[in-house]
Amino acid sequence: MTPISSPPRAGGPAAAAGTPRATLRSALGAAARHRLAWPCLVLLALLGLNVVLTDGFLAVELKQGHLYGGLVDIARFGAPLILVSLGMTLVIATGGIDLSVGSVVAIAGALACLHISGLENQNSVPGVLAAVGLALGLAVLLGVWNGVLVAVGGIQPIIATLVLMVAGRGVAQLITDGQIITINSAPYKLIGGGYWLTLPFCLIVAAVITALAALLTRRLALGLFIESVGGNAEASRLSGIRARGVLIVVYAFCGLCAGIAGLMISSNVSSADGNNAGLWIELDAILAVVIGGTALSGGRFSLAGTVLGALIIQTLTTTIYAIGVPPETTLLFKALVVTAVCLIQSPAFRRRVFRRRGPRGGAATAEARRVRDVPEEVTS
Amino acid sequence: MTEPEPIVRMRGIGKYFPGVKALDGVDFRLLPGEVHALMGENGAGKSTLIKVLTGVHPADEGEIELAGRPVAFSSPLAAQRAGISTVYQEINLCPNLSVAENIVAGRQRRRFGFIRWREVRRRAAELMARLDVDVDVSAPLAAYSPAVQQMVAIARALDIDARVLVLDEPTSSLDAGEVERLFGVMRRLRDEGIAILFVSHFLDQVYAIADRMTILRDGRLVGEYRTSELSQVELVAKMVGRDIERPAAPARARRRPENGTGNGNGNGRSARPLVEAEGLGRSGAINPFTLTIPEGEVVGLAGLLGSGRTELARLLFGADHADTGTVRVGGETVHLRSPRAAIRHRIAFCPENRRADGLVDDLSVRENIVLAMQAARGWSRPLPRRRQDELVERFISALDIRPADPDRPVRTLSGGNQQKVLLARWLIMEPRLLILDEPTRGIDVGAKAEIERLVAELSAQGMAVLFISAELEEVLRLSHRVGVLRDRTLVARLDNDGSLTTDALMRAIASGAAS
Numbered sequence: 001m002t003p004i005s006s007p008p009r010a011g012g013p014a015a016a017a018g019t020p021r022a023t024l025r026s027a028l029g030a031a032a033r034h035r036l037a038w039p040c041l042v043l044l045a046l047l048g049l050n051v052v053l054t055d056g057f058l059a060v061e062l063k064q065g066h067l068y069g070g071l072v073d074i075a076r077f078g079a080p081l082i083l084v085s086l087g088m089t090l091v092i093a094t095g096g097i098d099l100s101v102g103s104v105v106a107i108a109g110a111l112a113c114l115h116i117s118g119l120e121n122q123n124s125v126p127g128v129l130a131a132v133g134l135a136l137g138l139a140v141l142l143g144v145w146n147g148v149l150v151a152v153g154g155i156q157p158i159i160a161t162l163v164l165m166v167a168g169r170g171v172a173q174l175i176t177d178g179q180i181i182t183i184n185s186a187p188y189k190l191i192g193g194g195y196w197l198t199l200p201f202c203l204i205v206a207a208v209i210t211a212l213a214a215l216l217t218r219r220l221a222l223g224l225f226i227e228s229v230g231g232n233a234e235a236s237r238l239s240g241i242r243a244r245g246v247l248i249v250v251y252a253f254c255g256l257c258a259g260i261a262g263l264m265i266s267s268n269v270s271s272a273d274g275n276n277a278g279l280w281i282e283l284d285a286i287l288a289v290v291i292g293g294t295a296l297s298g299g300r301f302s303l304a305g306t307v308l309g310a311l312i313i314q315t316l317t318t319t320i321y322a323i324g325v326p327p328e329t330t331l332l333f334k335a336l337v338v339t340a341v342c343l344i345q346s347p348a349f350r351r352r353v354f355r356r357r358g359p360r361g362g363a364a365t366a367e368a369r370r371v372r373d374v375p376e377e378v379t380s
Numbered sequence: 381m382t383e384p385e386p387i388v389r390m391r392g393i394g395k396y397f398p399g400v401k402a403l404d405g406v407d408f409r410l411l412p413g414e415v416h417a418l419m420g421e422n423g424a425g426k427s428t429l430i431k432v433l434t435g436v437h438p439a440d441e442g443e444i445e446l447a448g449r450p451v452a453f454s455s456p457l458a459a460q461r462a463g464i465s466t467v468y469q470e471i472n473l474c475p476n477l478s479v480a481e482n483i484v485a486g487r488q489r490r491r492f493g494f495i496r497w498r499e500v501r502r503r504a505a506e507l508m509a510r511l512d513v514d515v516d517v518s519a520p521l522a523a524y525s526p527a528v529q530q531m532v533a534i535a536r537a538l539d540i541d542a543r544v545l546v547l548d549e550p551t552s553s554l555d556a557g558e559v560e561r562l563f564g565v566m567r568r569l570r571d572e573g574i575a576i577l578f579v580s581h582f583l584d585q586v587y588a589i590a591d592r593m594t595i596l597r598d599g600r601l602v603g604e605y606r607t608s609e610l611s612q613v614e615l616v617a618k619m620v621g622r623d624i625e626r627p628a629a630p631a632r633a634r635r636r637p638e639n640g641t642g643n644g645n646g647n648g649r650s651a652r653p654l655v656e657a658e659g660l661g662r663s664g665a666i667n668p669f670t671l672t673i674p675e676g677e678v679v680g681l682a683g684l685l686g687s688g689r690t691e692l693a694r695l696l697f698g699a700d701h702a703d704t705g706t707v708r709v710g711g712e713t714v715h716l717r718s719p720r721a722a723i724r725h726r727i728a729f730c731p732e733n734r735r736a737d738g739l740v741d742d743l744s745v746r747e748n749i750v751l752a753m754q755a756a757r758g759w760s761r762p763l764p765r766r767r768q769d770e771l772v773e774r775f776i777s778a779l780d781i782r783p784a785d786p787d788r789p790v791r792t793l794s795g796g797n798q799q800k801v802l803l804a805r806w807l808i809m810e811p812r813l814l815i816l817d818e819p820t821r822g823i824d825v826g827a828k829a830e831i832e833r834l835v836a837e838l839s840a841q842g843m844a845v846l847f848i849s850a851e852l853e854e855v856l857r858l859s860h861r862v863g864v865l866r867d868r869t870l871v872a873r874l875d876n877d878g879s880l881t882t883d884a885l886m887r888a889i890a891s892g893a894a895s
Contacts, residue, residue: 221754221762224747231740238699238737239805240723240755299742 078314080261087254095298096157103168105278109266143255147248172274192267230298394441435459465537527558660705680859728806796827
């Protein structure tokens with residue numbers, strides 16, 4: 001037997017490096033069958049559309065030590081969605097779902113802004129750090145709450161997190177006292193709108209969290225446990241996996257991701273809006289996860305696919321603005337494109353379209369069925 | 381012949397599922413005014429036959445006659461309309477609806493499109509009275525006991541003027557008194573001329589109620605008998621497929637302890653007890669039992685399906701909580717609160733249903749093999765890849781798992797190879813007690829022989845094995861001693877000292893006493 005190499009896995013290091021020409025060809029063939037092939041293709045197609053529609057879309061320039069350009073904007077505005085989607089991926093991989101991420105986004109932003117607005121000097125770095133710590137701590141706590149409801153309370157994830165989805169908006173309103181809190185803090189502004197080492201700071205944060213998630217799940221055994229619990233909870237329990245602990249950790253991580261996203265979103269506009277911050281982001285995140293190839297039924301998950309999925313959705317949003325779809329129809333347009341993307345990815349749909357298009361193939365199978373039936377009838 | 385004309389006659393019924401012949405040329409008849417038991421072990425084809433009869437599955441071969449006229453039901457509804465009513469094992473009613481609503485749901489009498497509730501309640505009360513059950517038909521179903529709910533399910537079945545009533549395991553959730561009450565109703569319906577097809581795993585119940593029985597084995601008809609003319613021992617023999625008169629096969633003496641290993645004071649062989657269960661039990665699952673599993677021995681469990689074999693094993697692995705009793709491992713009293721706790725005491729468990737409780741379908745062979753070991757190490761100490769490869773490759777070749785590709789999803793493997801993957805998961809843990817629940821069911825002959833050989837080797841190396849199998853030959857071939865289960869009770873512990881035969885085992889299963 002030839003030694004078997006593992007298939008490329010999400011978040012892991014790139015498997016092949018420095019390949020000769022012959023293996024390059026087979027690698028290309030393998031890439032076409034790779035589960036990330038479709039999301040990649042869709043993203044490239046959307047980017048291509050933008051290139052055609054917008055002059056200088058691909059141009060990236062350095063202004064005052066900061067990177068600017070269409071691509072940078074997509075990544076920058078997409079960072080919160082990437083984060084929320086990462087957390088969502090792990091939750092979905094356990095067979096659950098977290099509808100409360102939008103509310104957690106609002107709560108985290110509200111708490112941070114409230115704390116900063118109360119500072120004597122809103123530009124004090126320790127003060128801002130305390131606000132960030134407070135907000136993220138609460139976000140993790142809310143995630144743990146979800147996890148406990150699901151893992152210990154045995155409540156269906158969609159219901160357990162629906163509670164916080166609805167109640168969380170109220171909590172955010174309470175924190176902001178029903179107002180939009182506006183702040184003026186340079187250190188806080190850095191999180192969502194600032195630059196560091198020429199790169200948007202939020203992009204760096206998203207990259208670090210993605211790397212962290214990849215490390216935890218693929219370098220440590222957490223990923224195996226998550227996929228195992230999501231794939232077959234009872235078998236996992238009988239193998240000695242503490243499914244409850246895994247679930248709570250996963251929901252807590254999802255809360256943390258939503259919290260960071262909340263900081264980014266509120267930092268970007270230097271204000272906290274309990275009503276609208278992160279509104280419907282849970283749906284975009286679930287879409288990103290599904291487009292990225294993680295099944296809602298749980299089990300196998302792909303962090304790289306999710307990042308691609310989030311970028312696709314962000315690119316789509318950008319494209320809608322770029323091509324000037326009337327604002328009242330943007331949601332409809334988005335829905336149509338997402339439906340199309342999901343259909344393209346569905347093997348069942350592809351099979352069906354393929355069968356419809358090929359009447360000969362259909363006739364052949366019908367005939368085969370008939371032929372197979374005859375001997376059975378004879379023997380009966 | 382004074383027998384009435386059969387209401388149902390099935391001839392040469394064949395049914396194929398991908399890769400399996402579930403039914404093969406089965407003949408079956410059901411007479412009006414009789415209670416007819418359909419007997420057979422798990423997988424014998426009982427439920428498939430019922431499903432063919434009630435229109436859930438179309439038959440691939442053969443013909444069905446209802447009251448002398450050929451029929452072919454396209455759906456359960458079509459069968460119902462023809463007068464064949466079924467009450468399934470799991471009572472599928474709506475507890476939040478009233479008794480009356482449950483009885484008539486979907487068939488409400490209407491006038492001008494509106495449901496006539498008075499008429500509905502009158503009809504429901506009539507039906508319940510016919511069953512001699514006194515309930516308020518407008519009360520919610522959940523207010524009543526499982527037995528009454530069962531009656532409601534039967535009333536619902538009768539509401540369509542059933543001529544044939546199929547009861548699939550109706551007694552599994554009832555206590556003794558409730559069973560008696562159900563039997564009273566069944567007798568009355570029988571006397572009214574309704575043909576009742578009854579499926580139960582409880583032999584005593586079958587003998588208490590059934591007039592005749594049809595026995596299936598491996599999808600084939602064994603025969604049709606009058607209950608009064610077939611003893612329980614003969615019935616068990618026919619169900620498991622061993623002729624009672626036949627002498628035990630001599631070949632299996634090959635692997636048996638040289639001496640009898642009496643309880644504790646082994647003469648000749650030093651069998652230190654590894655796991656001792658005392659009065660261990662769980663209500664509704666298994667009555668308190670006492671069982672000792674010594675090091676280096678195979679303890680077999682024999683009994684019909686539903687006799688509590690699996691339930692016993694699950695208690696020893698901490699998969700379910702025991703209500704009573706204690707367990708000692710290596711002389712030390714332990715609390716098996718969870719599978720995790722049992723694994724810490726180096727107990728391993730290959731469950732009966734390997735797809736549902738054992739393997740994680742989506743994961744690869746490698747991941748499935750290392751799962752328990754990784755779980756024991758925790759999430760923060762991943763098993764190094766090199767060690768994984770080493771272990772996985774060693775066991776793939778030792779157990780001859782095919783294809784020998786550790787990265788293939790385990791669901792693509794055949795049943796036998798899946799079973800080996802599950803075995804490998806536990807063998808890398810080097811357990812002291814290995815519990816195997818039906819490890820050879822549904823796998824091909826070659827893999828079966830390999831697994832049997834492996835069990836023998838492991839016990840020779842000092843591992844204790846609890847071996848559960850429906851196949852008595854196999855239990856005898858491998859076990860040093862055999863525990864016999866019947867109706868959720870461990871009724872006998874027999875030493876396999878050379879004189880034990882499948883006949884004796886069957887007698888023990890049938891009568892509940894050692895011969």
